[in-house]
Amino acid sequence: MSQPDSNSQVPQSDAELIATLRRELQQTRAWQTRILQALDHLQSGLVMYGPDDVLVFCNRRFREIYPEIADILTPGTPYSEIARTFYRREFHRRTELSEDAYVNARVTQHLNPDECDDEYLMGPDTWILASDRKTSDGGVIGFRLDISERKRAEKLLAETEMRGTAELEQKVKERTHDLLLANQNLEQALSELRGAQRQLVQSEKLASLGFLVAGVAHEINTPIGNALLVGTSLREEIEHFSIHSSQKVTRSLLDKHVDFVTKGSDVLVSNLKRAGKLVQGFKQLAVDRATEQQRVFVLVEVIDEVLLAMGPTLRRSPFKLDIQVPADLKMKSYPGPLTQIIVNFINNALVHAFEGRTEGHMVLDASVNQENHIEIVFSDDGCGMPEHVVKHVFDPFFTTKLGQGGNGLGMHIAYNIVTQLLGGTISVDTKIGRGTSWRLVIPSEMCT
Known part of the structure; x- marks a missing residue:
């Protein structure tokens, strides 16, 4: 039995493999x-x-976007040649750069x-939207999209908005004119109301100062x-x-006269010094209250x-006040407004805190907290x-003594001064039958 010729026929398995590869x-x-x-x-250009x-590749839309160089946008063309051709045919009219x-x-x-x-x-x-990206093999893929329609729509929208804005501005102008006319009476009424409120607040301040004047006058008397x-x-x-x-002139007459004059002079000087001290204290108090200027002071x-x-x-009140303030506690702040707050605290307690009582105790305490603020x-x-x-x-004008001398501005003024x-x-902490505590926290040194 003869053997088949190995060169005359491809094995069946290899033929099937080749056929498969060809199909694939x-x-x-x-x-x-x-x-x-x-x-x-x-619809977008791709290169x-x-x-x-x-x-490597350039689609039809990309050539339509760049008709000046469409003829050279063929595979195998270097980008440098494409850029040079574009410059010569088109871009030299748009720039002052040289070709190279x-x-x-x-x-x-x-x-x-x-x-x-x-x-x-x-x-x-x-208008064209251009987007170039680096590929994983080091090449470049570019997209070009004609956004002219979008730009025209944006332009139309902007023009429409401008017209709408103009119309709206005109309407607003007309409405504003009407509102201005309508608000004139309201503004006048509000101005009168604010003026009345300022007068009431100022009256309260003057009443407080007048109260201090009366007290000092009594002390000086x-x-x-x-x-x-x-x-x-x-x-x-x-x-x-x-x-x-x-x-x-006898010796006894002279001695008696000298003794009388000496003692009288001592009493006179002592009382005048006392009056001078009172005047000096009130002078500083009045200056602080009148000018409301910032200065360094011992609290x-x-x-x-x-x-x-x-x-x-x-002294006329049966209620006692204790002062617990360190002697070396200094501040740089506004002493005048601060004294008004303290006066309001004391007056508020005397008027409201001890109603129906014959004895009571008040304490004014001051200290420095961890934030270096004065409490x-x-x-x-x-x-x-x-x-x-x-x-x-x-709140302004809130008082439980309406019609009994209270105008409801004392603590409102104190709140405004503090804040x-x-x-x-x-702040205030109080409970029925357990007293009231007002806490005031302010910087020990304010920026000028």
């Missing part, structure tokens, strides 16, 4: 053709360059795209009266001594000035306040 190659080419056809019919920056400078710049940018979209005007009313009495006695003694000395000294002025009122706490062991009063205690001028906070 045909299918691949068919898919490639379909893909290229699909890419060629895209691809290889790692060597040579054109333009080509070098474009090639550099093309090899290293910034991967951000860019919109530019290709011609009259023709005693040393001035004593000084006047001593001065009158000294004058009578001098006249008496003058009459007797014209006749005969306890300012409080002493308030107590000096309110001394007669406190001033004024507390009493009076009757306290109900919750509905606490909710409105800082707007002193840069701090004020």
